[in-house]
Amino acid sequence: MIEMLEKGPRLAKAQNAEVGASKFCPGCGHGMILKTLAQTIDELELNDKAVFGCDIGCSLLSWNYMNVDTVQTHHGRTTPVIYGVTRANPDLVGIAYMGDGGGLAIGSQHLVNAAVRSENLLIIVANNTNYGMTGGQMSPTTMPGQKTETTPYGRDCDVTGRPAKGAEMVASIADPEKSFVARASVSNLRKLKATFKKALKNVDMGGFSFVEVLSVCPLNWRTNNVQTWDRLKTMEEFFEVKDFVQREGLE
Amino acid sequence: MVKKLITQDTRMFLTGNEVIAYAANAAEAEFMYGYPITPQNEIMHTWCKLLPKTEAGFLQTEDEISAGFSTIGGILAGKRAFTATAGPGNVIMQDAQSMAEMMRIPFVCAVMQRGGPSTATVIYAQQETRLTCFGGNGEGFRIVYSTAGHQDLYDYMIKAFNTAWKYRFPTFMLADGYQGKMREPVTLYDPASRGIKMVPVEATLGGANGSRPVNHVRNTFNLEEELMEVLDKYQEEFDRISPEIEEYLEYKADDAEVLIIAHGIVARSAMTAVDELRAKGIKAGLFRPITLRPLAVKPLRAAVARAKQVLFTESANGQLAQMVLEKIYGLQTPYSTLFKMGVGVTGDDIVQKVESMVKEPATV
Amino acid sequence: MARTRIVLAGEGGQGVQSIAKILVEAGYEAGKEILYIPNFGVEQRGGVSIAFCQIADEKIGEPRFSKGDIVIMLSDRAIDRCCTYVNENSTVIYDSSVCSKKPECKAKNIISVEANKIANEQLSARVFNIIVLGVLLSATNVLKLSDIKNAMEMALGKKFDAKPELRDLNYKALEMGMGLIEKAGV
Amino acid sequence: MTKTHKAIKVENVAKGKADWHLYTDYCKGCGLCIVKCPKKCLNWSKEVGIYQTPAVEPNPEECIGCGTCELVCPDNAIRVEKK
Numbered sequence: 057m058i059e060m061l062e063k064g065p066r067l068a069k070a071q072n073a074e075v076g077a078s079k080f081c082p083g084c085g086h087g088m089i090l091k092t093l094a095q096t097i098d099e100l101e102l103n104d105k106a107v108f109g110c111d112i113g114c115s116l117l118s119w120n121y122m123n124v125d126t127v128q129t130h131h132g133r134t135t136p137v138i139y140g141v142t143r144a145n146p147d148l149v150g151i152a153y154m155g156d157g158g159g160l161a162i163g164s165q166h167l168v169n170a171a172v173r174s175e176n177l178l179i180i181v182a183n184n185t186n187y188g189m190t191g192g193q194m195s196p197t198t199m200p201g202q203k204t205e206t207t208p209y210g211r212d213c214d215v216t217g218r219p220a221k222g223a224e225m226v227a228s229i230a231d232p233e234k235s236f237v238a239r240a241s242v243s244n245l246r247k248l249k250a251t252f253k254k255a256l257k258n259v260d261m262g263g264f265s266f267v268e269v270l271s272v273c274p275l276n277w278r279t280n281n282v283q284t285w286d287r288l289k290t291m292e293e294f295f296e297v298k299d300f301v302q303r304e305g306l307e
Numbered sequence: 308m309v310k311k312l313i314t315q316d317t318r319m320f321l322t323g324n325e326v327i328a329y330a331a332n333a334a335e336a337e338f339m340y341g342y343p344i345t346p347q348n349e350i351m352h353t354w355c356k357l358l359p360k361t362e363a364g365f366l367q368t369e370d371e372i373s374a375g376f377s378t379i380g381g382i383l384a385g386k387r388a389f390t391a392t393a394g395p396g397n398v399i400m401q402d403a404q405s406m407a408e409m410m411r412i413p414f415v416c417a418v419m420q421r422g423g424p425s426t427a428t429v430i431y432a433q434q435e436t437r438l439t440c441f442g443g444n445g446e447g448f449r450i451v452y453s454t455a456g457h458q459d460l461y462d463y464m465i466k467a468f469n470t471a472w473k474y475r476f477p478t479f480m481l482a483d484g485y486q487g488k489m490r491e492p493v494t495l496y497d498p499a500s501r502g503i504k505m506v507p508v509e510a511t512l513g514g515a516n517g518s519r520p521v522n523h524v525r526n527t528f529n530l531e532e533e534l535m536e537v538l539d540k541y542q543e544e545f546d547r548i549s550p551e552i553e554e555y556l557e558y559k560a561d562d563a564e565v566l567i568i569a570h571g572i573v574a575r576s577a578m579t580a581v582d583e584l585r586a587k588g589i590k591a592g593l594f595r596p597i598t599l600r601p602l603a604v605k606p607l608r609a610a611v612a613r614a615k616q617v618l619f620t621e622s623a624n625g626q627l628a629q630m631v632l633e634k635i636y637g638l639q640t641p642y643s644t645l646f647k648m649g650v651g652v653t654g655d656d657i658v659q660k661v662e663s664m665v666k667e668p669a670t671v
Numbered sequence: 672m673a674r675t676r677i678v679l680a681g682e683g684g685q686g687v688q689s690i691a692k693i694l695v696e697a698g699y700e701a702g703k704e705i706l707y708i709p710n711f712g713v714e715q716r717g718g719v720s721i722a723f724c725q726i727a728d729e730k731i732g733e734p735r736f737s738k739g740d741i742v743i744m745l746s747d748r749a750i751d752r753c754c755t756y757v758n759e760n761s762t763v764i765y766d767s768s769v770c771s772k773k774p775e776c777k778a779k780n781i782i783s784v785e786a787n788k789i790a791n792e793q794l795s796a797r798v799f800n801i802i803v804l805g806v807l808l809s810a811t812n813v814l815k816l817s818d819i820k821n822a823m824e825m826a827l828g829k830k831f832d833a834k835p836e837l838r839d840l841n842y843k844a845l846e847m848g849m850g851l852i853e854k855a856g857v
Numbered sequence: 858m859t860k861t862h863k864a865i866k867v868e869n870v871a872k873g874k875a876d877w878h879l880y881t882d883y884c885k886g887c888g889l890c891i892v893k894c895p896k897k898c899l900n901w902s903k904e905v906g907i908y909q910t911p912a913v914e915p916n917p918e919e920c921i922g923c924g925t926c927e928l929v930c931p932d933n934a935i936r937v938e939k940k
Binding site: 072104105107112116119120122123124125126127128129130133135136137138139140141142143144145147148165166168169 | 337338340364366368369370372373374375376377378379380381382383384385386388402403406510511512513514515516517521522523524525526527
């Protein structure tokens with residue numbers, strides 16, 4: 057039975073209460089990641105300092121998700137926009153939010169160089185192993201054998217290479233004295249929050265943070281609720297969930 | 308707040324790239340984002356060398372894509388930021404420039420044209436005219452000043468910042484490799500001494516601390532009509548402000564029988580040619596559009612209508628000519644062309660061409 | 672309107688742009704209008720290096736010109752590249768101790784100097800370009816020796832202070848260069 | 858006027874220690890919560906969410922009010938209020 061309640065959904069202060077339901081598909085991992093991010097911003101009281109940038113791809117649907125200053129950029133270009141912001145105003149806490157395509161394909165040169173220069177921002181790559189917005193094509197992280205619109209018979213690694221491991225790559229080039237690099241998963245949002253906390257604290261300390269979040273895409277995966285979580289488990293076996301680089305003094 | 312280097316009129320003997328760095332400082336620019344590409348490198352070199360005195364900021368990015376986008380970031384964070392590029396760098400920076408168009412970001416960029424297409428030469432051309440005016444996936448909501456030497460570089464670089472921040476359309480200073488690399492005397496000045504006040508800048512992202520509602524800056528639209536509504540407004544605004552922005556220069560064009568139409572440094576060669584032709588008894592004159600976007604259409608049409616013949620000359624294959632021909636549609640004045648793709652046009656070239664036009668008038 | 676157009680061409684590394692810079696700096700300090708375009712190709716070093724200089728009493732229009740009043744060629748490749756800047760009003764000067772051929776172009780006059788040989792035999796190979804600067808100073812005849820010396824001081828003063836004998840060497844090279852043209856009677 | 862929200866309200870779950878709410882204008886019917894529920898006590902509801910697909914509701918007898926469903930919901934549709 058439907059009732060009318062005065063009390064609404066429990067939203068973080070850093071979530072935009074004006075927009076109602078998000079623009080994401082049912083079961084989309086972006087919702088889980090972003091609400092966790094918003095809760096972390098609240099808990100660290102970074103609401104006035106945070107500047108959020110989103111990419112093209114499904115992440116762009118978050119252009120009014122957050123209740124913090126936001127800029128929606130081009131595919132792969134969120135990283136340079138946000139380090140442009142924090143270079144100009146180092147007091148801000150910059151967050152560049154993108155998918156695996158934006159982070160590891162079209163924007164990979166920005167990711168690599170931001171990591172090497174220890175740019176002062178948090179880069180979040182939501183890894184759902186495909187290009188969601190454009191209709192489910194192969195991405196750099198598509199799993200071996202995974203069917204996508206451009207690998208309809210399954211990803212053949214002999215032809216397309218092996219899936220890119222973003223966190224490992226960034227960990228290998230990031231300055232251990234200035235960086236926090238981790239891979240987390242939407243399967244455990246409490247842990248994800250703890251990861252975001254370290255990442256944002258590190259940015260607030262002037263460092264560079266990179267968090268790859270294993271995420272889900274039930275629509276393009278064509279999975280039901282049970283299969284979605286199962287698929288994520290397989291991903292976690294392939295992409296190791298852990299903190300790769302953690303500067304000293306960061307808790 | 309940056310420290311200004313030029314507090315009183317100072318005559319210096321500089322390369323154009325150096326002039327641009329000094330001009331940006333005079334305009335109180337606080338941050339430059341850039342990526343090396345010839346022939347604009349010395350803008351960055353000079354800017355960096357001056358940093359201890361100016362206390363401004365600089366970031367060398369990983370490519371022109373990031374130079375463009377990080378410039379946008381800097382501007383949104385409330386800094387008077389700028390960038391510079393050339394050639395293939397200008398091509399890939401269109402990504403950021405079209406975002407600046409859509410988001411109405413006061414993006415200032417100096418373009419030092421080189422030969423194209425592709426890598427071509429690192430020397431000189433006017434082949435980025437169309438790209439700079441209309442690049443990106445849109446309508447060219449941009450303001451473009453075409454300069455013809457070092458005093459122009461100084462004057463218009465300062466002006467570009469104010470135009471950009473006043474009207475919030477990306478603003479370009481279109482110069483070239485010759486202007487960047489050549490040395491000639493120039494008078495640097497404090498803009499305030501010329502009555503120029505810099506338009507104040509403000510932050511779109513960050514720093515509000517609850518003093519205003521949060522900003523959600525976007526360039527994505529869901530519906531066709533939603534987009535058109537925005538673009539119609541932009542176009543209406545662009546048309547409305549155009550008369551305030553349009554600039555041109557006429558040189559002995561009043562009674563000119565042969566009107567030369569040229570922009571940038573080629574217009575300077577045309578001035579040399581006009582003097583030589585007049586000395587030989589040929590009534591030549593020059594119309595030089597200074598703003599290429601928007602074009603000063605009314606005076607342009609009037610000058611063309613007065614002349615018996617028109618000569619378009621460019622270090623490109625008619626990129627300006629195309630833009631002008633569209634605007635002078637309906638006029639009957641015949642024209643001829645002298646196009647040298649990616650190569651400098653000398654006074655002699657123009658003199659010879661005009662002499663041949665006098666002997667054998669254009670029929671097109 | 673007095674305007675002198677100079678084309679100075681040689682091999683990259685011969686010091687062509689260095690002396691062009693001294694020349695235009697001297698002109699600027701002497702209150703002349705100046706326009707100088709270094710030829711800059713893709714390579715930072717090597718290849719033919721050309722300096723286009725203009726010295727005038729009034730504002731200069733065209734940045735690039737078709738024909739030079741003085742065209743100096745310091746290598747075979749420079750000869751090949753630069754005859755295009757020569758017409759019947761040009762004075763062509765080439766270094767016959769470097770070039771293996773004579774420029775074949777229609778000029779007002781074609782003069783050979785042996786700056787390289789003189790540098791090697793009488794001074795030092797390093798001041799070859801300064802001898803050429805002396806040649807240029809005499810040939811153009813629009814700037815004073817003192818203007819050039821001041822500009823040299825600006826460009827090389829630190830080196831001179833460290834090694835004072837270099838100053839004398841360079842001045843001597845400059846004057847010998849000037850003498851070469853006086854002998855040719857341009 | 859105070860804004861009100863359409864909701865499925867299940868009172869006194871977890872032996873009366875909590876109230877369970879689902880906001881139907883937020884629920885997209887993905888069912889991810891059903892799998893994550895430690896007691897496996899969430900079921901498809903007769904009520905529909907924003908996309909006219911079934912929402913979910915708990916069996917009040919089995920629900921322990923742990924809040925896992927609220928935590929995992931990508932769209933903030935669930936609110937478990939401990940009393």
